[in-house]
Amino acid sequence: MSNINLVNINKNYRDVAALKNVNLTFERNKIYGLLGRNGAGKTTLLNILSNRIFPTSGQVVIDDKNINDIPKQISNIYLSGESNLLPESMKVKEIFKWTKEFIPSFDGELALRLAQAFELPIKKRVQSLSTGYLTILKDILALCANTEFVFFDEPVLGLDANHREMFYKFLLECYVNNDSTYVVSTHHIDEVANIIENIIIINEGSIIRDTTCESLLSEGYTISGKIEDVDKYIADKNVIGFDTLANTKSAYILSAEKITELPESLQVSRINLQKLFIELTKKEASK
Amino acid sequence: MKISPSVKFHISSIKNAIVVFYIVIVATMGTGVYLTQRIQGVVKFGDISFSSIIFLFVIGIMFFRTPFNMLMQSSMTRKELWKSFIISSLIISAFMSAIDTIMAVVSSFIISDASIVSAISGAYTNNAGLSIINTFFLQLFLYMISFSSGYFIRLIYYRGNNLFRVIISVFVPTFLLIGLPVLETYVFIPMNCSLFSTVDFLVRAISPANILGLLFLYVFLFSNLALLSLFNKLLIKRAEVR
Amino acid sequence: MRLNPDSQKPLYLQIAEQIEEDIFLGRLEEETQVPSTNEVALGYQLNPATVLKGMNILVDERVIYKKRGIGMFVCTGALNNIKQKRQNNFYAEYVDSLVAEAKKLNIEREEIIKMINRRYIDE
Structure with a gap:
């Protein structure tokens, strides 16, 4: 299976446009971050990609064919979705067993090992799992699915810092060990910035960035120093936010240009991605 | 033949319900037999196959959501869902029809009380063996039709919007419980053609007295089932996960 | 190897510099194997493509070279x-x-x- 392409996808819920003319390509063997605020359309997009819902117009294309014409290709895609589709009364280990039946590439042993690492009780029923552990169960299923495309919708929802770190670690491990494509939807851009290669930002149903992490980072920088010095420097710059601490100030500047002359009293560092993300998604909203 | 995981999942999702159903049936029958022996008089059973028909209708209603969700979660296609529904409803219906036929035969030794299905199938032949086989297949079709009807109603509910659901849940029972009798009393009887006696007449007319009648009955049942399955396929084809 | 994610310097450059530093300080000797892209990626929780980009800079500078099917090695004279x-x-x-x-x-x-x-x- 090759790339998945979304061609002119629109999705309306009654009068509300959830996705507006979305065109995207997901290439093999990459990690994508799908960033967007709540309600931006991430879940709708992922559900369409995995054939759970249908676009109002446009198509999902794989190998030049509409996915509806090649339903078998669905088995190459696994989505750990937002809503729980697993039978509530089933035990975790039974879920593993059935998933293995349905998806031959599912790694049952790895699933058990991950369950142990996350301390997910495999004898518990799905309905008695807390929000965090339900997320962990869904994450484990997706990490072990070994399908060519694996999509995660909010994989760290309800997870504590420790478990988040573990999730990203295992994600990277799985990525290194097979050639699947992983797409992670989240609004914690800083957490995923180092492990994702490509970044897609969606806002109010439209794709506003589809680029590499690196080039997003080059969209701006942070300047810090004494308040007066910083203020003087940023007077004619496009500032998207700042933090002040005692006498020092950090200003986040949006600028594709290279920094030419920097006064010695100022330091430059990497743009704060979270601030950049908030700014990008805010700006588009006010238009 | 290897049974697909989807079929296995379908069956396992209602395995327990079937077991409970038969425990209740056997317990009821046991009590009945016990009572006939202890007290004077005759205890009549309701029809087992009729209970099964109602049971499968209800099961059909509950048969959609869990397998649909699990199959969607496991990257299965909607076509696979439809196919595995048909196969598993066939397996379950055949299984239950076999048990019901055996129970009917066994209970006929204890108390003679023919069921509707065996009355229809018995009308065509006096050969006991043929009659039993006939009962089995007639039941099988009726069970599958009932099963698919329950499933069909669930699918209509699932696909329809809220207004549509309210309309169906209010108007269908109202029509059956109030509308029909009212129509019967105030429209059909004054017109001198009772609706109920017309239906009764039709059922009797279908009841086969010869091989042609029987064939006609099977063709009729089969086309019913085929039509229901076609509707179900169309409803599943564009069903979205919610 | 120490990386500073807040630095204005891209991570792949930092990776290249760190490996260079390791060679300079004698931690990595000539003709020995450099940690693989995946090892570095897993160790520092980075996308392997980022690490590879860093390594490729060193390959271009003839500090390390690729042995097909085995991995990266430090060049003689590096x-x-x-x-x-x-x-x-x-x-x-x-x-x-x-x-x-x-x-x-x-x-x-x-x-x-x-x-x-x-x-x-x-x-």
Whole structure:
């Protein structure tokens, strides 16, 4: 299976446009971050990609064919979705067993090992799992699915810092060990910035960035120093936010240009991605 | 033949319900037999196959959501869902029809009380063996039709919007419980053609007295089932996960 | 290897510099294997593509080379090359900032030279 392409996808819920003319390509063997605020359309997009819902117009294309014409290709895609589709009364280990039946590439042993690492009780029923552990169960299923495309919708929802770190670690491990494509939807851009290669930002149903992490980072920088010095420097710059601490100030500047002359009293560092993300998604909203 | 995981999942999702159903049936029958022996008089059973028909209708209603969700979660296609529904409803219906036929035969030794299905199938032949086989297949079709009807109603509910659901849940029972009798009393009887006696007449007319009648009955049942399955396929084809 | 995610310097450059540093300090000897892209990626929680990009810079600079099917190895003469490069950069990297800082602190030229001499005598 090759790339998945979304061609002119629109999705309306009654009068509300959830996705507006979305065109995207997901290439093999990459990690994508799908960033967007709540309600931006991430879940709708992922559900369409995995054939759970249908676009109002446009198509999902794989190998030049509409996915509806090649339903078998669905088995190459696994989505750990937002809503729980697993039978509530089933035990975790039974879920593993059935998933293995349905998806031959599912790694049952790895699933058990991950369950142990996350301390997910495999004898518990799905309905008695807390929000965090339900997320962990869904994450484990997706990490072990070994399908060519694996999509995660909010994989760290309800997870504590420790478990988040573990999730990203295992994600990277799985990525290194097979050639699947992983797409992670989240609004914690800083957490995923180092492990994702490509970044897609969606806002109010439209794709506003589809680029590499690196080039997003080059969209701006942070300047810090004494308040007066910083203020003087940023007077004619496009500032998207700042933090002040005692006498020092950090200003986040949006600028594709290279920094030419920097006064010695100022330091430059990497743009704060979270601030950049908030700014990008805010700006588009006010238009 | 290897049974697909989807079929296995379908069956396992209602395995327990079937077991409970038969425990209740056997317990009821046991009590009945016990009572006939202890007290004077005759205890009549309701029809087992009729209970099964109602049971499968209800099961059909509950048969959609869990397998649909699990199959969607496991990257299965909607076509696979439809196919595995048909196969598993066939397996379950055949299984239950076999048990019901055996129970009917066994209970006929204890108390003679023919069921509707065996009355229809018995009308065509006096050969006991043929009659039993006939009962089995007639039941099988009726069970599958009932099963698919329950499933069909669930699918209509699932696909329809809220207004549509309210309309169906209010108007269908109202029509059956109030509308029909009212129509019967105030429209059909004054017109001198009772609706109920017309239906009764039709059922009797279908009841086969010869091989042609029987064939006609099977063709009729089969086309019913085929039509229901076609509707179900169309409803599943564009069903979205919610 | 230490990486600073807040630095303006892209992570892949930092990776290249760190491996270079390891070779310079003798932690990685010539003709020994460099940790694989995946090892580095997993160790530092980075996308392997980022690490690969860093390694490719060193490949271009002939500091390390690829053995097909085995991995990356340190080139013979890599240490000399690195030393040569650093010598060339010494003025820009250290003298410039030394003098700039000294100016801010009003430290005279002679003072600096004295300090440097003292440092040598101490050794």
